[in-house]
Structure formats: structure tokens, C-alpha cells
Amino acid sequence: MPDTTPDTNTDAGPLIPRNRAAHPQVHDVEYKTSVPRSPRWPLLSMESTPSEETGPRFGHDILGEYDNNLILNWTKGAAPAIGERIRVHGRVLDENARPVPHALVEVWQANAGGRYRHVKDGYFAPLDPNFGGCGRTLTDSEGYYEFLTIRPGAYPWPNRGNDWRPMHIHFSLFGHSFGQRLITQMYFEGDPLIDQCPIAATVKDRAQLDNLVAPLDLGQSRPLDYLAYKFDIVLRGRRQTMFENKLEGM
Amino acid sequence: MVQKLNSLVESASQTAGPYVHIGCMPSYAGNAGAYDCEIGESPIAEGAKGEIIEITGEVIDGTAWALRDAMLESWQPDAAGKFPGQPGADPNVSGFCRFAVDPDIGKFTLRTVKPGAVTTRNGAMQAPHISLWIVARGINIGLQTRIYFEDEDNSSDPLLARIEQKNRLGTLVAKKSGPGQYAFDVVLQGDRETVFLDI
Ligand SMILES: [Fe+3]
Numbered sequence: 001m002p003d004t005t006p007d008t009n010t011d012a013g014p015l016i017p018r019n020r021a022a023h024p025q026v027h028d029v030e031y032k033t034s035v036p037r038s039p040r041w042p043l044l045s046m047e048s049t050p051s052e053e054t055g056p057r058f059g060h061d062i063l064g065e066y067d068n069n070l071i072l073n074w075t076k077g078a079a080p081a082i083g084e085r086i087r088v089h090g091r092v093l094d095e096n097a098r099p100v101p102h103a104l105v106e107v108w109q110a111n112a113g114g115r116y117r118h119v120k121d122g123y124f125a126p127l128d129p130n131f132g133g134c135g136r137t138l139t140d141s142e143g144y145y146e147f148l149t150i151r152p153g154a155y156p157w158p159n160r161g162n163d164w165r166p167m168h169i170h171f172s173l174f175g176h177s178f179g180q181r182l183i184t185q186m187y188f189e190g191d192p193l194i195d196q197c198p199i200a201a202t203v204k205d206r207a208q209l210d211n212l213v214a215p216l217d218l219g220q221s222r223p224l225d226y227l228a229y230k231f232d233i234v235l236r237g238r239r240q241t242m243f244e245n246k247l248e249g250m
Numbered sequence: 251m252v253q254k255l256n257s258l259v260e261s262a263s264q265t266a267g268p269y270v271h272i273g274c275m276p277s278y279a280g281n282a283g284a285y286d287c288e289i290g291e292s293p294i295a296e297g298a299k300g301e302i303i304e305i306t307g308e309v310i311d312g313t314a315w316a317l318r319d320a321m322l323e324s325w326q327p328d329a330a331g332k333f334p335g336q337p338g339a340d341p342n343v344s345g346f347c348r349f350a351v352d353p354d355i356g357k358f359t360l361r362t363v364k365p366g367a368v369t370t371r372n373g374a375m376q377a378p379h380i381s382l383w384i385v386a387r388g389i390n391i392g393l394q395t396r397i398y399f400e401d402e403d404n405s406s407d408p409l410l411a412r413i414e415q416k417n418r419l420g421t422l423v424a425k426k427s428g429p430g431q432y433a434f435d436v437v438l439q440g441d442r443e444t445v446f447l448d449i
Contacts, residue, residue, distance in 0.1 A: 024390035033388030043448035056346035108273025
């Protein structure tokens with residue numbers, strides 16, 4: 001059972017409503033699977049309630065020694081994964097530009113050849129016996145996180161005649177509220193496949209797509225060891241005002 | 251020119267994709283042992299107070315096909331309406347569950363405790379409900395909805411009251427199918443489309 005420590009977030013106001021224009025178009029004919037899986041009717045909008053403002057909290061007790069090291073975690077440290085060694089680091093912030101401490105960051109990705117260790121992935125590229133492809137960590141008190149991994153390969157997928165996913169890492173984030181839940185993807189600076197990808201292209205606001213592309217960060221790279229990429233993530237914030245009634249029991 | 255706002259824009263969502271399970275539910279993806287402890291395996295522990303219930307259903311697309319790859323998460327208070335971390339909350343209720351539909355037949359089952367009613371900041375009483383979040387390949391931003399119960403008094407719930415088309419209200423209400431058993435489908439699109447939320 002997750003460790004559920006009380007919410008120490010000082011802003012107890014309602015969640016800031018989502019700006020849907022900053023998110024992907026839900027029904028996009030170029031991404032064919034979205035066509036039968038996207039709602040047609042408008043969403044029902046309402047001010048947040050405790051059901052959205054509270055959320056599960058996770059502590060370090062769930063984390064294993066190698067959970068944030070995808071190079072080593074599948075073999076529990078016995079043998080490193082094949083591929084280009086990279087460090088991904090960044091901050092989780094909210095829309096008020098405040099750090100989100102103790103946020104659970106979960107990641108998953110293909111191996112260096114573009115193959116996932118998933119029962120449903122049958123791509124030609126071989127599995128790496130030393131690579132599982134998932135990891136997780138908690139942000140620190142300043143909202144920083146980092147993990148070590150290998151650069152995932154691009155891979156083809158059945159959509160239009162010849163679609164390839166750019167190199168990417170999937171991210172799942174828990175803030176402090178269930179209404180902040182977010183799943184997104186990190187792309188890599190300079191990958192020419194980003195501009196060809198119908199999934200990336202579901203994000204119609206170019207600045208928002210650019211914010212999913214991690215720049216190479218040579219300053220945080222370790223000589224003779226790994227390259228670094230920086231990837232900051234913004235979660236929904238809460239309205240901050242002295243005029244809010246405090247939630248009962250919060 | 252005016253002053254700059256000190257605000258940021260929420261990062262854009264992207265689909266969870268077909269392999270969401272390797273990151274979130276390694277055992278389900280055939281990778282048991284990836285983590286010593288997977289999160290959200292059950293929203294309750296032994297000894298949770300209240301009525302233990304099972305909610306069974308499918309996630310159905312616009313062609314009436316039940317998805318085989320959806321992942322769901324639920325969040326709820328305990329039987330007395332207290333969320334984990336709130337004073338007096340049942341220590342055996344974590345409130346959070348992560349589950350997937352069956353890859354062969356598309357059915358999911360959520361075993362939990364029936365939640366209590368919760369008061370909003372405006373003092374309105376919300377009928378007992380479970381928050382639900384659905385992700386899958388083809389869903390570009392996670393879908394939020396709620397599970398209410400047909401054997402509860404839902405008449406003064408503030409969210410249900412906002413649904414103009416009362417014929418859609420039933421899409422948020424689990425039907426009793428036996429003692430402690432409920433049926434609840436999520437319909438992504440079409441005439442029976444679930445009311446999805448923007449909260
Ligand atoms: Fe992927």
C-alpha cells in the first residue's frame with residue numbers, strides 16, 4: 001500500500017482549470033487510433049472538489065535501489081544495458097512556477113534497438129537481456145529528479161503507410177492531486193522524426209510541442225561516461241488566494 | 251506592454267501508448283520483478299471498514315469494441331468519506347488503485363470499499379463516488395470520469411445536477427448486478443458516450 005502522508009501543499013485553493021488548447025487535439029485523423037477512442041460530446045467542466053484536489057502520495061519506501069537507473073535495474077546491478085548512456089534530469093513545477101516536491105515520476109521506453117519488453121511488442125529488433133525499460137523516482141524537496149538510462153531507438157508502428165516514432169521516453173506523473181495526473185513523452189533535441197510523427201503532431205501549439213523536446217545539456221554530462229538531457233515538466237497548479245475557504249479537514 | 255504573469259503552462263499530454271503497462275504495471279506486461287513493490291495493486295488492505303464491493307466493466311470504443319489495452323486508475327475516500335491523510339481516515343484504505351482491462355476479453359474488475367459522501371468547499375454534499383482516470387493508445391489526454399452508485403441517493407449531487415441531458419446521467423452510475431457487485435462500462439464515444447469531466 002502506498003505511503004499516504006498528508007498533503008503539505010500550502011495552496012489549498014481549487015485546481016486551475018486545464019487549458020485544453022495547450023494539449024493534444026483528442027480526435028486527430030492522422031493518428032488513426034484516436035478516431036474511435038476520442039469522446040465526441042463536450043467535457044463537463046466544474047470547479048475542483050476534494051475528489052480531484054486530494055491524491056495518492058508515495059514515499060521512498062516503495063523505491064528499490066536501482067529504480068532510477070534503467071542501465072542497471074533489470075539485472076539488479078549485475079550487467080549494464082546496451083546503448084548510448086544518458087542521464088535525464090529536470091524539475092517538476094506547477095503552473096505557479098513552484099516546485100512540486102515528492103512527485104512520483106515513472107518512465108518507460110524502448111531499448112536501444114527500438115523494442116519494448118512487452119508481451120505485445122513483436123518488432124524485429126532483439127530484446128536486450130540486460131534492459132527492462134522502466135524506472136521511477138521521486139522529486140526532491142526542490143522538485144528535481146534524475147535518472148540514468150540508454151537512448152531509446154526510434155521504431156516503426158502501424159498507422160499510415162510508413163510511420164516511425166521518434167526517440168522518446170514515456171513519463172507518468174503524480175503531483176499532489178489526482179486532478180494533476182499527467183502522462184506525456186520526452187523527445188530528443190535534433191531528432192528529425194519529431195516533425196514527421198503524427199502523435200507528436202496531435203499537439204497543435206508548436207511552443208507546447210517544443211516544451212516536450214529535451215535539449216542536450218553538455219554541462220550536466222559526465223566526461224567519458226554519459227550525455228545529459230534536461231526535461232522540465234509543468235503540472236496543473238492551484239489557485240492561491242486568501243479568500244478561499246479551507247477544505248474541511250484539510 | 252504589461253507585466254509578465256509569473257505562470258507556466260501545463261506540459262502537453264501525450265498518449266500513454268500500447269506499452270503503458272511496462273512502466274506502470276510491470277507484472278501485467280510480463281515483467282514481474284522489475285519493482286519490489288508495484289503501486290496501486292489494491293485500494294484497500296485487510297481490515298478496511300465498510301462494504302467491500304466489486305465493480306466490473308469494459309472500456310468501449312466508438313465502434314462498440316471493448317479495448318484490450320486500456321489502463322485505469324481510481325481514487326476515492328474511505329467508507330466515512332475521508333481521504334487518506336485526512337484526520338480520522340481509515341488506515342486500511344489507500345484509496346488508489348491502478349488496473350488494466352483483460353488483454354483477451356477486455357474486462358476490468360475493481361475490488362474496493364464503497365466510498366462515503368464528501369462535502370465540497372462550498373458545503374455541498376457529493377453523493378458517494380469513485381474518481382476514474384482512463385488512458386490508452388489513441389487517448390491523447392487521460393479521460394476523467396466518476397463512478398456513482400444506483401443504490402445511493404444521487405438526487406442532490408452537485409456534479410450530476412449539472413448534466414443537462416438527464417438521459418446521459420446513467421453513464422456515471424454503476425448498476426447493481428448482485429450482492430456487493432456492480433456493473434460500470436466506460437464508453438469512449440457514441441450514443442452511450444460516458445460523461446467525461448474537465449475538473
Ligand atoms: Fe513508445
